[in-house]
Amino acid sequence: xxxxxxxxxxxxxxxxxxxxxxxxxxxxxxFSLIGLKIAFLASKENQKSxxxxxxxxxxxxxxxxxRNGYILATNLEGVSVYIRPQEIQKKSLVAQKLKNxxxxxxxxxxxxxxxxxxxxxxxKSLVSPxxxxxxxxxxxxxxxxxxxxYRFYPYGTLASxxxxxxxxxxxxxxxxxxxxxxxxxxxxxxKLAVKKFTKVNKSEIVLSLDLPVQAEVENVxxxxxxxxxxxxxxxxIMNIHNGEIIALASSPDxxxxxxxSGAGKNKDASIFFNRxxxxxxxxxxxxxxxxxxxxxxxxxxxxxxxxxxxxxxxxSKKIEDKYKFNNKxxxxxxxVRSSNVGAxxxxxxxxxxxxxxxxxxxxLFAPVNLELKEANLTQPIIPKNWRDIRLATISxxxxxxxxxxxxxxxxxxxxxxxxxxEPTILKKNKVGxxxxxxxxxxxxxxxxxxxxxxxxxxRGTAKILGSxxxxxxxxxxxxxxxxxxxxxxxxxxxxxxxVGIFPLREPKFVIAAFLDEPENNFLQQPCRYSSCTVVPxxxxxxxxTGPLMNVIPLHGASKF
Amino acid sequence: xxxxxxxxxxxxSTFVLGLWAYKINYDSRAADERVKELENSILSASKEIKIxxxxxxxxxxxxxxxxxxxYYFLELRLTPxxxxxxxxxxxxxxxxxxxxxxxxxxxxxxxxxxxxx
Numbered sequence: 001x002x003x004x005x006x007x008x009x010x011x012x013x014x015x016x017x018x019x020x021x022x023x024x025x026x027x028x029x030x031f032s033l034i035g036l037k038i039a040f041l042a043s044k045e046n047q048k049s050x051x052x053x054x055x056x057x058x059x060x061x062x063x064x065x066x067r068n069g070y071i072l073a074t075n076l077e078g079v080s081v082y083i084r085p086q087e088i089q090k091k092s093l094v095a096q097k098l099k100n101x102x103x104x105x106x107x108x109x110x111x112x113x114x115x116x117x118x119x120x121x122x123x124k125s126l127v128s129p130x131x132x133x134x135x136x137x138x139x140x141x142x143x144x145x146x147x148x149x150y151r152f153y154p155y156g157t158l159a160s161x162x163x164x165x166x167x168x169x170x171x172x173x174x175x176x177x178x179x180x181x182x183x184x185x186x187x188x189x190x191k192l193a194v195k196k197f198t199k200v201n202k203s204e205i206v207l208s209l210d211l212p213v214q215a216e217v218e219n220v221x222x223x224x225x226x227x228x229x230x231x232x233x234x235x236x237i238m239n240i241h242n243g244e245i246i247a248l249a250s251s252p253d254x255x256x257x258x259x260x261s262g263a264g265k266n267k268d269a270s271i272f273f274n275r276x277x278x279x280x281x282x283x284x285x286x287x288x289x290x291x292x293x294x295x296x297x298x299x300x301x302x303x304x305x306x307x308x309x310x311x312x313x314x315x316s317k318k319i320e321d322k323y324k325f326n327n328k329x330x331x332x333x334x335x336v337r338s339s340n341v342g343a344x345x346x347x348x349x350x351x352x353x354x355x356x357x358x359x360x361x362x363x364l365f366a367p368v369n370l371e372l373k374e375a376n377l378t379q380p381i382i383p384k385n386w387r388d389i390r391l392a393t394i395s396x397x398x399x400x401x402x403x404x405x406x407x408x409x410x411x412x413x414x415x416x417x418x419x420x421x422e423p424t425i426l427k428k429n430k431v432g433x434x435x436x437x438x439x440x441x442x443x444x445x446x447x448x449x450x451x452x453x454x455x456x457x458x459r460g461t462a463k464i465l466g467s468x469x470x471x472x473x474x475x476x477x478x479x480x481x482x483x484x485x486x487x488x489x490x491x492x493x494x495x496x497x498x499v500g501i502f503p504l505r506e507p508k509f510v511i512a513a514f515l516d517e518p519e520n521n522f523l524q525q526p527c528r529y530s531s532c533t534v535v536p537x538x539x540x541x542x543x544x545t546g547p548l549m550n551v552i553p554l555h556g557a558s559k560f
Numbered sequence: 561x562x563x564x565x566x567x568x569x570x571x572x573s574t575f576v577l578g579l580w581a582y583k584i585n586y587d588s589r590a591a592d593e594r595v596k597e598l599e600n601s602i603l604s605a606s607k608e609i610k611i612x613x614x615x616x617x618x619x620x621x622x623x624x625x626x627x628x629x630x631y632y633f634l635e636l637r638l639t640p641x642x643x644x645x646x647x648x649x650x651x652x653x654x655x656x657x658x659x660x661x662x663x664x665x666x667x668x669x670x671x672x673x674x675x676x677x
Contacts, residue, residue, distance in 0.1 A: 074614045
């Protein structure tokens with residue numbers, strides 16, 4: 001150091017520089033250590049707050065909506081109640097107070113639970129807001145509330161078989177894991193269950209169902225099931241071009257909001273059975289169209305060709321008709337008036353390979369490739385041997401069982417110009433044919449003509465479907481049910497069904513319906529045939545759902 | 561002199577930098593808090609929306625609407641839509657004056673404002 005006049009006051013120690021340097025280094029190291037620590041703490045704190053936030057939101061479940069965006073299933077947050085008995089002093093008094101809020105509680109058991117020294121137990125898994133407030137107003141320590149997500153189906157029983165139901169897999173005081181058991185809830189489990197953190201979840205599963213149509217379909221089905229005294233029934237409406245299922249109803253149905261364990265005990269478990277997708281039945285005359293389609297495809301005959309319709313015997317079984325037919329009838333008449341003899345003759349002409357070919361083209365040999373797991377597990381019942389007698393009975397729908405969905409798919413292929421389709425429950429953005437061609441266009445055209453003739457011909461089995469509004473074509477079928485000993489058939493118990501294409505001007509939908517053990521008692525004689533049980537239902541159904549599906553009537557209204 | 565100036569600048573800038581770092585630290589914490597708050601309010605709002613949506617769906621359930629239709633039939637006279645409700649364009653009733661007007665012009669007239677003649 002120097003004074004102002006430049007004279008040295010004291011001399012520099014030789015090691016001063018080095019000491020100063022070392023001291024400086026120490027200070028810098030110390031401060032940077034502190035700085036680092038601060039940075040570390042700050043970053044850790046942030047992470048902590050984030051992760052807490054994340055945990056808060058996982059284990060949710062997406063909404064399921066119909067094609068218009070109506071919510072069919074959603075997750076709501078409820079409140080569960082648990083108790084820590086050690087924090088409660090006057091146990092009997094508290095038990096009485098709880099009993100006042102929840103009258104269904106067992107007081108003795110509750111006191112036992114409170115007193116036996118356990119640290120924790122669940123009081124209720126889900127309480128109503130009113131009960132929550134009442135509990136809160138008790139101001140009692142030891143009673144805790146936990147978050148509990150639950151699945152809510154705003155429309156109750158509507159489309160219950162398609163949507164399916166869920167169960168609670170795992171729960172704790174702040175989360176619930178719900179998983180699907182059937183229907184869409186099960187089929188799309190991986191997409192529905194949200195495990196990753198997303199701020200606002202906008203994604204949802206959009207189904208092909210059309211809620212207004214579905215509601216109308218269920219309404220009509222329930223009404224006619226009641227009217228015809230049927231045990232069960234089912235209806236499916238499907239787009240014949242892209243396979244979208246517009247409505248699918250199976251009756252009886254269930255309300256997935258209600259506790260399933262209770263339903264299993266008190267009610268018939270069969271309400272959970274999706275009759276359209278899972279139920280396989282012998283379909284009766286609706287099968288007759290298949291051998292005819294194969295015959296047309298192979299140019300074996302035309303609709304105007306004459307076929308011998310006298311009753312005949314194969315393997316000691318006589319094949320005959322209910323009504324009188326001429327000795328020779330056209331293919332058209334055989335189908336329009338539904339002749340078993342004619343159909344059997346056609347099947348024998350087509351032969352085993354021909355019949356197998358058309359069945360596999362129409363997808364009747366394999367489960368329907370629908371997204372629902374129920375459909376994938378439903379195997380049609382196919383005979384092992386295909387002797388002539390078997391060919392004959394299959395031609396009119398006995399000896400082979402398929403589901404109604406199979407029938408809808410098969411008729412869709414016949415009616416859409418011959419293109420392969422895959423039924424789907426998801427809304428597709430694509431329109432038009434998605435599959436490859438399996439049948440000739442001419443075959444499809446002829447089949448549509450034939451189906452329309454069944455409605456327009458005065459002797460047709462579905463003539464009451466004739467409507468001034470819409471052109472529809474379809475085939476009726478009535479099959480006697482196998483008796484319980486599985487040896488014969490029951491004359492008085494039948495499955496009546498109908499599969500049709502609509503509107504014929506521009507085929508767009510296939511409608512398939514069946515009733516289990518219907519009987520129309522409003523006529524002079526009780527009638528179980530499809531023509532007097534299912535067909536009137538279809539008439540009503542089309543008048544109600546046609547306008548909802550934007551099908552424009554043939555000509556304008558009559559009232560102006 | 562230069563040295564004094566240098567030291568002063570360094571000291572002052574250290575203070576300023578320190579203050580700045582302090583402020584940034586607190587600002588970022590506050591921002592973090594705010595983000596958390598906002599996210600929570602978004603979450604609770606979206607939960608609320610979810611509940612309202614579910615309630616709206618429940619209130620509009622076809623079964624309930626059907627009951628209401630029956631209840632208010634005398635006032636509203638609503639019936640299910642049926643094929644009779646569709647009419648073709650040629651059946652639309654036009655006023656006398658528009659009798660011989662080509663369809664295209666009719667369209668123009670409808671889109672115009674002048675409806676009261």
